[in-house]
Amino acid sequence: MAITSEIESNQALLARVARRRRRQHVEQNVVTWLLRTAALISILTTVGIVIILVAQSAGFFAEVSVWEFLTGTEWAPLFSPQKFGVLSLVGGTLLVASIAGVVSLTLGLGAAIFLSEYAPERLRRVLKPILEVLAGIPTVVYGYFALTFVTPILQSIFGQDQVIVFNALSAGLVMGLMIMPMVSTLSEDAMVAVPRSLRDAAYALGATRFEVSTKVVIPAALSGIVASFILGVSRAVGETMIVKIAAGATPNLTLNPLESIQAMTAYIVQVSLGETPQGSLEYKTIFAVGLLLFVMTLAMNIVGRWVISRFRQQYD
């Protein structure tokens, strides 16, 4: 009697354990399924972006030839006769992005060399967070800064009649300041990864810090530096608010940075702010410009990451 009840209670216990195991197994399967769904959302986002941009642009390219779009140098979709030469927008974007690229590469690389090769650890710990504050400031604030602070300075340097209130130089300089911490952080990461022994070898031969930096560290970290520059310029190409606020709304294919231009992003925002009816040709232009912008930045980002992985020196 006692033995059978013990066996029964053992069987009940086993059954309970088995039930719990099954429940845990089901729970894990449900969770796995939920997590996989979450991961799929990122894929859906990309698919959504591509479908929307391509589908809406298709309506535009049915009326305007791709050739006319990509090679025309006049952009006047809101006036008649309409002109759909996107090159004047691309030119404006590239002008601002080049200025930003030069500024951010000069400042960012200089800062990275100092932080990685010269600065004592304590100074580095103070300087780095200060620079990173720059990366956290909203772009609309940079736009305000460009318009109300940098442009008046430029006007007093080059003359009021030379510098238009909305100009490419002011936007480019401020954008360079914004991107500088990104270039500096990525370059410094690449430099810090260069092994100590390479530096020591050069110091043992009597090299100065500058010689170690430029002849040993920079060549060894070049892939990271180049990639940081490409990713920084890609950021500049996609930037919206600074160019919208400070660089103007005049599609203008020019190399003179003191003139007013219109960047691709600024055009997209300008049209969405206006009363352009949905479905009209003008409305579709923002998706065509958006598609080109998407392709440009995607290409730069892919090249940037490819440079990092392809040319990374492996040290062990």
Add this chain to the structure above:
Amino acid sequence: MTKQAAPKSNRQRLHAVRVLRDRVFVTGFVLAIVIGILGLAALLFDVLIDGLPSLNWNFLSNYASRKAEQSGILAPLAGTVWIVGMTALMTIPIGVGTAIYLEEFASKSRFNRIIELNIANLAGVPSVIYGLLGLAVFVQFLFNGSRNVTAGALTMTLLILPIVVIASQEAIKAVPSSYRDAAYAMGANKWQVVKAVVLPQALPGMMSGIILALSRAIGESAPILIISSLVWVTFVPTSPDSKFTVLPLQIFTWISQPQHAFRGIAAAGIIVLLVVLLSMNGVAIWIRSKYQSRPEQ
């Protein structure tokens, strides 16, 4: 005698030149950092000088007005709170879930590598493109032309999702694998290990990443500009399908006004925005440093 001295002094001169070059260039490198910091200082001074005179209680409690001196930021402040709250509700489960899946559940299959690559690419897509996506998919398709808070929050969710995923992945990677092994050795299954070991350990790192991503959502204006082209909102959003504006968008509107009086109002709005963002960044840094005492590997 002189023949022997000459090359030596030459070498000395060469040495002096090299040392001098070192000094000159280090000055240049320092200058790069100084310019960066001066730029930041100039920006802050510019904003403070322009904005402080307009910053008072009325400014915080009034709605936008056609008169600069009566303008306030109540509506955009409330709109920002709505957007950030709803974005957080959607981004945190999806972002953390994706990171857990990629780090703990997914095999290193081709499909999962594609997901990772895709997230890295999404992080580099310009924000204005997300605005176009939100306009076409959420505003026009989902809500039938209504430019409401939900459309804005959905767009922001997609925009900051890659940042949350990447930050959460880093936090999960930092949990020592010996912790997981110990739990597995006691018979735990994968989900139990994640729930009881990985998530609690990775939580501070995830939190600081999530806060930084949300502060990005607060400062972002381009996508919201496209979603909600309405610029004079004089009410607080009351439900997820209310119209709305947000702080950076209101600042942009004021900057675009031709009257010079609105400059001061814009700068005052920027001060409020920067105070919000800097305190969020401060909290994120504090969380990171408080919990950074890593367990020994």
